[in-house]
Amino acid sequence: MSKRKYDTHAEAAAHDIRFEDVKYGIEAGRIKSLHDVFQRLPKTVVATAIGKKVDRFAIMEDNPDRFYVGDVKDLSIIFGVTVFEMFAVVYNKSISVESHEEG
16 A cells, blocks of 8 residues: 555646646656756655655655655656656666766
């Protein structure tokens, strides 16, 4: 049983229209990382929406390898995007960090 606060994107968006903004931003390619998400929606709101404590969620954000597949699925549900789109957003930070470390 999930600890998500919302079971659908519609529920999340009905509670806070910024969830809809994030959905369209991801679909349009304007939102490419979690940092971009948090410019539109506070980290505390996102963490609470997927049933995570804010401090745990901050650790996950800093190290995307700590996200479970279920966490990414929960994010995809509340934002109304595919799991694949959400994986791209979650891992975009780690990909860009790894690229800088290699160069």
